[in-house]
Amino acid sequence: MTPAKTTKKKKGEEATVSRHHGVIDQRLVRALGHPVRVYALNILNERVASPNEISKELGESVGHVSYHIKVLRECECVELVDTAPRRGAMEHYYRATDRAFLRPEEWSELPANIRPGLSSSGLKTILNDAASALLAGTFDQRIDRHLSWTPMILDEDGWDELKATLLETLENVLEIQAKSAERLTKADAAGIPVSVAMLGFEAPASGDGKVAPSKPKKKKKKG
Numbered sequence: 001m002t003p004a005k006t007t008k009k010k011k012g013e014e015a016t017v018s019r020h021h022g023v024i025d026q027r028l029v030r031a032l033g034h035p036v037r038v039y040a041l042n043i044l045n046e047r048v049a050s051p052n053e054i055s056k057e058l059g060e061s062v063g064h065v066s067y068h069i070k071v072l073r074e075c076e077c078v079e080l081v082d083t084a085p086r087r088g089a090m091e092h093y094y095r096a097t098d099r100a101f102l103r104p105e106e107w108s109e110l111p112a113n114i115r116p117g118l119s120s121s122g123l124k125t126i127l128n129d130a131a132s133a134l135l136a137g138t139f140d141q142r143i144d145r146h147l148s149w150t151p152m153i154l155d156e157d158g159w160d161e162l163k164a165t166l167l168e169t170l171e172n173v174l175e176i177q178a179k180s181a182e183r184l185t186k187a188d189a190a191g192i193p194v195s196v197a198m199l200g201f202e203a204p205a206s207g208d209g210k211v212a213p214s215k216p217k218k219k220k221k222k223g
Contacts, residue, residue: 027075029110032118036060036068038125044078044096052091069094104167126197133195151203166200 031037040054055065072078073094082093107115133139154162173196184191 028077028106029114029118031072031075031077032121034068034071035121035124035128036065037072038121039128040065040068041072041077041096042125044072044094048081048093048095050091050093052086129195129197138193162200166198169198 031041036058039058043049043054043057051066051069052062054060054069055062058065069078073080076097078094078096080092081095083090084093085091110118130139139145180191
């Protein structure tokens with residue numbers, strides 16, 4: 001379901017990367033295996049940046065980020081697009097060549113023991129992103145921001161309909177991003193940093209996996 005990814009290279013230029021359908025890209029699986037790599041890949045999907053710039057944005061050391069950028073490059077998820085001298089050293093600038101997620105058919109073919117780790121990495125990325133926005137005061141800065149949680153009971157047909165709706169919404173979100181990127185490039189504008197996350201998963205049955213509330217201690221009778 002993931003469409004070909006279009007990223008900005010330089011003004012007026014585009015680079016389109018497509019992925020082969022029906023083939024699990026193990027390099028992308030490896031790339032998604034650490035939250036720092038997911039964050040860096042998301043940043044490099046938005047713009048060209050150096051490990052030094054990414055380290056400041058993530059609050060990580062340059063060496064730590066540089067290592068993960070190296071892994072992303074080995075996985076062919078990012079590519080070097082420019083170099084520039086900076087304070088006696090050469091700074092390297094990268095851009096993303098792929099998105100930080102797998103298509104549904106790729107995900108379904110992954111070994112079961114790999115999925116929880118990737119899910120955990122993705123959830124950490126989402127939660128850290130939201131926490132950073134709360135601390136920075138941007139989460140509620142816009143009165144029309146969206147936050148919803150909808151627990152429900154579905155049958156199999158309902159699950160299929162929900163799944164299709166989420167995938168369609170994702171495609172619409174990516175189309176909105178692509179159109180915005182085109183307008184921003186023409187206007188030479190920075191744009192509004194926005195984070196969008198969607199979750200649709202089977203919840204545990206009532207009582208399963210939940211910590212039972214502690215029972216109040218009975219008061220001893222005096223005398």
